[in-house]
Amino acid sequence: MKPSIPKGTRDFSPKEVIRRDYIFDTVRQVFRLYGYQPIETPAMENLSTLLGKYGEDGDKLIYRILNSGDFLSGVSDRELLGRETAKLSAVICERGLRYDLTVPFARYVVQNRDKIIFPFRRYQIQPVWRADRPQKGRYREFSQCDVDIIGSNSLLNEYELVRIIDDVFKRLKISIEIRINNRKILSGIAEIIGESAKITDITVTIDKLEKVGPDAVNQELKDRGVSDAAIKKLQPVINLKGTTGEKLARLKGIIAGSETGIQGVSEMKTLFSFIESSPSADIAGLDLTLARGLDYYTGAIIEVRSKDVRIGSICGGGRYDNLTGVFGLEGISGVGVSFGADRIYDVLDQTNLFDDIKGSGTQVLILNFGEKEVMYGIGIQNKLKEIRVSSEVYPDPVKLKKQMSYADARKIPYIIIAGDEEIKSNVLTLKIMSSGEQKKMSPDELISFFKSFHF
Amino acid sequence: MKPSIPKGTRDFSPKEVIRRDYIFDTVRQVFRLYGYQPIETPAMENLSTLLGKYGEDGDKLIYRILNSGDFLSGVSDRELLGRETAKLSAVICERGLRYDLTVPFARYVVQNRDKIIFPFRRYQIQPVWRADRPQKGRYREFSQCDVDIIGSNSLLNEYELVRIIDDVFKRLKISIEIRINNRKILSGIAEIIGESAKITDITVTIDKLEKVGPDAVNQELKDRGVSDAAIKKLQPVINLKGTTGEKLARLKGIIAGSETGIQGVSEMKTLFSFIESSPSADIAGLDLTLARGLDYYTGAIIEVRSKDVRIGSICGGGRYDNLTGVFGLEGISGVGVSFGADRIYDVLDQTNLFDDIKGSGTQVLILNFGEKEVMYGIGIQNKLKEIRVSSEVYPDPVKLKKQMSYADARKIPYIIIAGDEEIKSNVLTLKIMSSGEQKKMSPDELISFFKSFHF
Numbered sequence: 001m002k003p004s005i006p007k008g009t010r011d012f013s014p015k016e017v018i019r020r021d022y023i024f025d026t027v028r029q030v031f032r033l034y035g036y037q038p039i040e041t042p043a044m045e046n047l048s049t050l051l052g053k054y055g056e057d058g059d060k061l062i063y064r065i066l067n068s069g070d071f072l073s074g075v076s077d078r079e080l081l082g083r084e085t086a087k088l089s090a091v092i093c094e095r096g097l098r099y100d101l102t103v104p105f106a107r108y109v110v111q112n113r114d115k116i117i118f119p120f121r122r123y124q125i126q127p128v129w130r131a132d133r134p135q136k137g138r139y140r141e142f143s144q145c146d147v148d149i150i151g152s153n154s155l156l157n158e159y160e161l162v163r164i165i166d167d168v169f170k171r172l173k174i175s176i177e178i179r180i181n182n183r184k185i186l187s188g189i190a191e192i193i194g195e196s197a198k199i200t201d202i203t204v205t206i207d208k209l210e211k212v213g214p215d216a217v218n219q220e221l222k223d224r225g226v227s228d229a230a231i232k233k234l235q236p237v238i239n240l241k242g243t244t245g246e247k248l249a250r251l252k253g254i255i256a257g258s259e260t261g262i263q264g265v266s267e268m269k270t271l272f273s274f275i276e277s278s279p280s281a282d283i284a285g286l287d288l289t290l291a292r293g294l295d296y297y298t299g300a301i302i303e304v305r306s307k308d309v310r311i312g313s314i315c316g317g318g319r320y321d322n323l324t325g326v327f328g329l330e331g332i333s334g335v336g337v338s339f340g341a342d343r344i345y346d347v348l349d350q351t352n353l354f355d356d357i358k359g360s361g362t363q364v365l366i367l368n369f370g371e372k373e374v375m376y377g378i379g380i381q382n383k384l385k386e387i388r389v390s391s392e393v394y395p396d397p398v399k400l401k402k403q404m405s406y407a408d409a410r411k412i413p414y415i416i417i418a419g420d421e422e423i424k425s426n427v428l429t430l431k432i433m434s435s436g437e438q439k440k441m442s443p444d445e446l447i448s449f450f451k452s453f454h455f
Numbered sequence: 456m457k458p459s460i461p462k463g464t465r466d467f468s469p470k471e472v473i474r475r476d477y478i479f480d481t482v483r484q485v486f487r488l489y490g491y492q493p494i495e496t497p498a499m500e501n502l503s504t505l506l507g508k509y510g511e512d513g514d515k516l517i518y519r520i521l522n523s524g525d526f527l528s529g530v531s532d533r534e535l536l537g538r539e540t541a542k543l544s545a546v547i548c549e550r551g552l553r554y555d556l557t558v559p560f561a562r563y564v565v566q567n568r569d570k571i572i573f574p575f576r577r578y579q580i581q582p583v584w585r586a587d588r589p590q591k592g593r594y595r596e597f598s599q600c601d602v603d604i605i606g607s608n609s610l611l612n613e614y615e616l617v618r619i620i621d622d623v624f625k626r627l628k629i630s631i632e633i634r635i636n637n638r639k640i641l642s643g644i645a646e647i648i649g650e651s652a653k654i655t656d657i658t659v660t661i662d663k664l665e666k667v668g669p670d671a672v673n674q675e676l677k678d679r680g681v682s683d684a685a686i687k688k689l690q691p692v693i694n695l696k697g698t699t700g701e702k703l704a705r706l707k708g709i710i711a712g713s714e715t716g717i718q719g720v721s722e723m724k725t726l727f728s729f730i731e732s733s734p735s736a737d738i739a740g741l742d743l744t745l746a747r748g749l750d751y752y753t754g755a756i757i758e759v760r761s762k763d764v765r766i767g768s769i770c771g772g773g774r775y776d777n778l779t780g781v782f783g784l785e786g787i788s789g790v791g792v793s794f795g796a797d798r799i800y801d802v803l804d805q806t807n808l809f810d811d812i813k814g815s816g817t818q819v820l821i822l823n824f825g826e827k828e829v830m831y832g833i834g835i836q837n838k839l840k841e842i843r844v845s846s847e848v849y850p851d852p853v854k855l856k857k858q859m860s861y862a863d864a865r866k867i868p869y870i871i872i873a874g875d876e877e878i879k880s881n882v883l884t885l886k887i888m889s890s891g892e893q894k895k896m897s898p899d900e901l902i903s904f905f906k907s908f909h910f
Binding site (some may be wrong): 002003004005006008009011012013014015016018020021032033034035037038039040041042043044045046048049060061064065066068069070071074077080081083086088089092093094095097101107108110111113115117119123127129131140142149152153154156157160167207215273276328329360361362368374375381384385388389390391392394396406409410 | 535846
């Protein structure tokens with residue numbers, strides 16, 4: 001019986017790790033150029049930190065870690081036989097695995113408030129765990145790349161994130177569109193149609209507009225108890241067309257009666273005036289149907305999609321006015337986005353964009369002719385290391401055919417043959433696997449040959 | 456009440472993440488130059504994979520993850536009231552957090568045996584979790600950097616690991632000594648003193664020789680039931696002195712009666728003949744007192760210590776003849792070592808060797824004089840990005856004093872002042888924080904100025 005791994009988790013092969021590191025390194029480099037600083041938090045958090053932050057459904061998806069030792073010591077027989085699993089698990093488990101990077105970040109900020117210099121630009125690239133039903137593209141362990149700036153209300157921060165998104169996907173060569181909305185506009189709309197209490201229903205439903213069309217949206221609004229009058233009033237919003245500028249101008253008229261709504265329109269005007277003067281101008285636009293699930297956003301909402309691969313959001317986020325309030329520190333506003341490494345991986349894979357990261361594996365195999373000869377080969381390897389060329393010495397002096405087929409299977413492009421004769425004359429043979437060509441050269445010539453490449 | 460993190464876990468601040476990444480990047484670069492390939496495995500493994508691999512004590516230190524949903528469904532009332540926590544936890548938890556990287560590696564190899572090309576050089580850099588009692592320098596979440604080559608018996612592999620160790624610590628500028636022993640020699644010694652059955656007791660006890668001295672070792676051997684005659688026979692071994700060559704020569708005589716022992720001496724002779732011809736010659740030596748806890752080593756045992764900081768082993772490992780046997784795949788021999796990132800961190804910190812990684816933070820702060828001026832600053836930032844200089848635009852147009860004190864607190868070495876006047880004349884001011892000096896220059900001159908540095 002072969003061993004296996006838990007459902008919804010993955011091993012990453014060498015090829016996959018190298019590709020994933022390419023994504024992580026790219027986002028990291030861009031984040032650093034804008035002055036964002038890395039933090040890392042533990043995989044385990046106290047359950048008191050995690051619970052109640054993701055809604056009732058979210059709580060159920062948190063992996064809980066059984067207390068060590070006699071985990072039943074605080075539980076009475078009666079409680080045991082009661083079998084209330086929710087209650088019991090809270091007693092026998094004190095810790096859970098982190099569910100996202102936002103709550104641990106908020107906890108970190110409150111815990112280190114005296115040491116942090118605000119405004120605080122931070123990034124965090126770590127795995128998270130969710131006890132979700134595994135599906136294609138949905139895993140129980142996956143990585144998030146979060147970038148946030150907190151302690152500043154400036155809309156320049158939203159603009160900075162748009163620039164970061166633009167830079168990251170340009171480097172990855174992924175064509176994108178950035179959709180932007182504002183929670184205040186959504187609130188304003190709910191207000192002027194007289195359904196403020198139903199804002200969540202309305203936003204969740206409008207979010208589906210692109211997928212299901214206006215008729216289905218109107219039906220769902222009705223099903224969710226939104227009045228016919230309100231639905232009627234909503235139609236100009238649902239059918240809003242044109243450029244971002246045109247949409248904002250018309251919208252200003254529609255929601256003139258809502259102070260919050262006006263403020264949202266004004267924020268979007270400022271943000272898009274920044275964006276219009278930049279290279280991101282043609283990839284970003286206002287999208288009033290964008291709501292996103294999480295309802296802690298209070299201002300801008302941002303979502304990024306690939307133009308070439310229909311895979312949903314590959315990056316998203318927004319502004320939240322009270323990140324740390326739940327841990328007792330009020331008044332810290334922030335804005336951030338999270339890059340979805342797994343979906344970005346799929347986009348790069350499906351558009352063959354990983355071809356760009358060649359030369360990441362072993363470049364040279366040095367054949368092994370025996371203990372004496374191999375020492376000469378190790379000398380060559382030392383020289384290759386100095387010029388940063390990755391090489392391997394075959395460890396056993398087995399038949400050359402076996403060594404060659406190893407190079408072949410590993411797709412190692414160059415082979416160095418240095419047997420007894422070669423060593424005596426100090427002229428070794430370089431075999432180029434792609435052409436089969438063999439070149440005789442001195443060790444110095446070999447190093448010059450490889451120096452001329454850029455690995 | 457401030458939120459907190461679980462005992463034995465840590466947050467890493469920006470400074471710490473940058474320092475840790477420096478260690479991980481260094482080992483990764485060296486591993487790659489020798490052709491080692493990265494793999495990654497999930498944090499959660501099935502408990503059936505983990506249990507029984509680390510001894511009874513090890514099993515207790517594995518973090519178990521509570522099953523989702525109704526975790527008590529398979530447990531009868533009787534079993535519940537029986538309160539046998541060990542038995543119960545096996546039913547209510549199917550998964551655990553990985554305890555090391557070796558067992559997941561063995562599991563990976565067996566699971567992917569058809570895809571792997573042997574000999575397989577792999578490295579793996581990931582955190583592991585142990586429900587250990589937290590102590591100074593001992594954490595419940597810590598990172599391991601493992602490097603192994605499997606599917607080859609060649610002693611060149613042991614030598615390669617010594618070279619890798621030498622390269623890594625040279626790059627990190629840590630002075631080290633590498634102690635090497637061989638399990639076969641230890642077996643041979645136990646055999647010739649007539650105490651083969653007590654080999655574990657003997658090796659564990661001899662391992663303490665340096666710490667407690669020969670008298671205490673002899674007493675403990677006695678306490679562990681080793682006969683007086685055997686202890687007497689052991690004295691030439693305990694008191695063995697001289698160079699590695701001298702030790703091996705004398706040892707050969709002492710254990711001439713043991714075939715296994717002779718083989719161990721012969722292996723060490725070959726390995727040290729390799730090492731003696733290399734730059735690692737003066738830092739590596741035979742140490743018969745080296746046993747290391749894990750008893751799955753079958754050949755070479757390797758341990759590395761810092762010469763300057765007494766902190767115990769900072770890297771260690773050895774050869775194991777049956778890595779994958781426990782998962783049903785026999786006959787795969789391998790050798791590997793694990794670099795202890797946390798202890799290496801402490802050595803670098805205590806010897807002030809982290810000073811070398813300067814220039815990793817933000818280099819330039821661009822002051823914010825208002826919405827119009829800041830767009831000019833963002834243009835400068837775009838140019839700085841192109842030459843890979845990390846810069847920040849202060850997000851809010853607050854008082855300059857506040858912006859300056861931010862730069863000061865963040866230790867940002869340069870400030871760019873571009874107000875209304877500067878923009879009109881296209882001559883901005885660069886303030887050098889270390890000297891207080893202010894220089895007027897055009898944007899082009901500014902870029903030339905920063906290009907002359909190597910960030």
